[in-house]
Amino acid sequence: MTATLPTAPARPAAGPRHARARVRPVLRLRNSPPDVLLCGALLCAVLCVQGWNITGYPNLSDDEGTYLAQAWAVQQGRGLAHYTYWYDHPPLGWLQLAAVTWLPSVVSPELFTVAPMRWAMLAVSAAGAVLCYALGRRLGLPHWVAGLATLLYGLSPLSVVLQRQIFLDNIAVVWMLLAFCLAASPRRHLWHHFAAGLAAAVSVLSKETMLIVLPALLVTLWQHSHRATRKFAVTGAVTACVLTGLAYPLFALLHHELFPGPDHVSLADGIKYQLTRAGSGFVLSPGTGARRVLGSWLYYDRVLPLAGLAAASVLLVTARRPGTTGRRLLGPALAVAALTAMVLRPSGYLPAMYVIQLLPFLALCLAGLAAAVPARILHTPPGFRRRWYAARWTAVLLLAGGALGWTVPRWYDGDRAAVTRELNGPYRQAVSWLGDRGKVADPGRARVLADDAVWLDLVHRGYSPGTGAIWFYKADLDPAIRARLPHGWRDVDYVVASPTVRRDAVDLPVVEGALEHSRPVAVFGGGADRIEIRRVARGSAR
Template sequence: MTSTLPAVTTPKVPAQRRPAPEARSTGRTRPPERLRSSRSDLLLCGLLLAAILVVQGWHIADYPTLSDDEGTYLAQAWAVQQGKGLAHYTYWYDHPPLGWVQIALLTWIPSAISPGSMTVGSMRIAMLVISGISAVLVYVLGRRLSLPRWAAGLGMALFGLSPLAVVLQREIFLDNIAVMWLLLAFCLAASPSRHLWHHFGAGLAAAAGVLTKETMLVVLPALFVTMWRHSHRDTRKFALTGAVTACALIGFSYPLFALLKGELLPGSGHVSLWDGVKYQMSRPGSGFILDTSSGSYGVLHSWLYYDRVLPLGGLAGALLLIVTWRWSVTARALAGPALAVAILAAVAMRPNGYLPAMYIIGALPFLALVLAGGAASVAHAVVRRRRAEGEKRYVTGGRYALAAVLALAAGAYVVPHWYDGDRTALTADANKPYRQASHWLSTKVADPKGTRVLVDDALWLDLVHAGYRPGLGAIWFYKADLDPAVTKTMPHGWRDIDYVVASPTVRRDAKDLPNVKAAIQHSEPVATFGTGPDRIEIRQIQTAAAGGAR
């Protein structure tokens, strides 16, 4: 009697589980392996991170020029560290305070070791932490959105090494911190594990980004699209509901904070959140971005001065991905970043909107990702066409040849421009006049404690460390006209001031501030540092009240 073994048969794969033809042609039927378990990813990401930290950190205190916004955020962080409340003057609801609370945490250790180093130039080093985390998150997000390794690395390099990014990411801006939180939210939303807590975490991270800089609110629809695409169909409703609920509950803590303080609505004797929102919504616009006579066009020109590749190339990449969305896997994977670029571009194109110079910071990671994704999409389309034409034996070699040609062509244009821009950031000293003015006010004034100086916030902490009284001796120049708590200590107006430090910011905004304008008009320069429009003049009031330093 003989027995036979049953024939071995290959089970049929149900049609609904077979990879689509497009997915088979891409060679990507599953998410990329986790970054922490991929030696190649770790090596590439680590090398790029080291390069970014070196380029952004070298000469960080000397370039670009110190800005009043940087000084304001750092001074507010100093006030938090000193237990003086949420700001170094009366807090009003211009931005949520979470941003400079984080700056206070970042600068706590160096300021505790050396209190005198709590100045804008030296504390820019804290922004390297933010830049490094954000750069890694760009790479992680690129891989989670199914970009090949080289394209994710390209996106990371574009984000961290573009001269535009180097200049803006060095500065102590709330936007840089908010971008870090938004990137974390996108990474959690695109998590291949699809755990519910990842989506809840994405909502919490998004709320932290909005409470750091409220302008990040406009990017949330793009985050929602990413979360929708990467959530599991069976738990999608729970995931999205949980994420939206978490984001809303944390976000509403800010108006709740104002309500509990009795400052939600306008009233006598206090600031209000409503007044802050009304100011932001009614502030004068800077004109249409394509009108050559508008302030917005000047901002656009300043961005393109540093780098044309990332802004224009990113816009082109977003347009390419949107147009090819129906038949491109890469385009669908990058739907969230492409939508983010489209929304941010639409907001910037408002006919009479206000466009600050740091606005583009929120777009930098998405511009980098869609530009890298556009390059990957074009490369794949060419390779797929060669395969369709029957040139299978040359596909692998052709792919590398194509990559080499594209890399050489892009490098021939990009490298010289980026070299010049990054070399300037690594060698120029734009802040020597500020250091000289700080040294003069620290050494040439006989009685700092009895002297009152109008100064912009870029130098405010320098003067505080030199012995001037915070808020009363060293006076942020806006407050001499706009803060009743300060103006009541100046019964004679500008005559109660001893010096005014006429930096470019002070001279520009003095026209709308009567006390500051009069102080400049009734003063004489006793020291000037730098030349031209960037000079800093220390001017002594000629008819100041008796008792001031002379």
């Protein structure tokens, strides 16, 4: 007789109410028509809201002008910055900005200024929205949940205000989302994992604070790599990231600017400044700069920061159980935790654009939990009475209605301000006044202190870059500019006294002296946001 092994009894098929469909992660969006249609529709909605009135709201920022002026310097072959590059940030961010804005600058060079060039940021926003959707799908979220995350990310008033601005954080976030998408690739190809490390390095070299997110990316890579090749995948990703990141100190070494020395800037000094700069105080202490920054975030949107942080906390608690949403979204939840920990430092520096790095991960966590809670409520264990099914659906609908009722009015007010209010008229009027030959007879010889928000405008209107149009910080902080102003403020003709100039002049003797010894000849706007053009009383002493 032939021996036969006993077969295991067949598992009974689960009934329709007990079956839990497993979401298959998407490999490529273009191969999935439902994903393409949904993602395309959401992308159109996001770009319409973010692009409407993009040049008028919010106020032009000095940081925007700085990054764009540095991109302009790269395009013009003037070096890595329009003044002495002192390793304040890795230059890869504005090198990419120079590439993104190259075609518009060729078509119309006079429009290469902050307000018109905000249109180029829509390409960055589009890439971020698509990658957010793709990451949600690759982490195992259903179509509608990934779409919800994309809407939360793209239509939050915080996103509408900050993503349309020319910030390095927006570029860095796109690269980090790409790194997460590659790390979570269902194909588990080794080159995907190597590319994830490369994309992560580009993100860090675009804005160095993205370094905080790397441990969360490593966890995602560990989760999604195959056990047989996990060591190769992790080693390759880390190696690609480290070797690419070393290009920055290597650049400084080749220029003999890695360490401090006489008569030159150094990477070591730049890092020391970033680590020892004056802090913003504790974010929860009243009256501190960090508290004001937090207040500005919550002024625009309370829903995504607070609800997203709560969702990330819940996901971290539930991440120990395999197969749960918390386990699938462990990487984004850890990214939220790491970035939030930096916000909660007792005396760290907190810039207003820092929240940009949190937004996509907050959106993914909030959308994931918003889908997990109804699924948990509607799940019917064996033997549960059917008559309670309608009651549970009622509870789900009430929760959804309450969330929408609390969110939509607040987002409507914030987004409506972004698409209707005009805040940058005073800047345009001030630049027009300075470009009028009837007001300033010879712009090529005049010396004007201004913030970087209008620096490029002045250059396009005939002011000499660096010697005629002077970024006001450099009049005190750059030895090359101080040498051209031997008499200090007496060598200045005009000051464009924007809110930024008036606020920071207290620490800049040349700028403060120019303000004290000048009188306004034109004022545009009113209140604290006014723009004054002030003529220095002894501006012809040189």
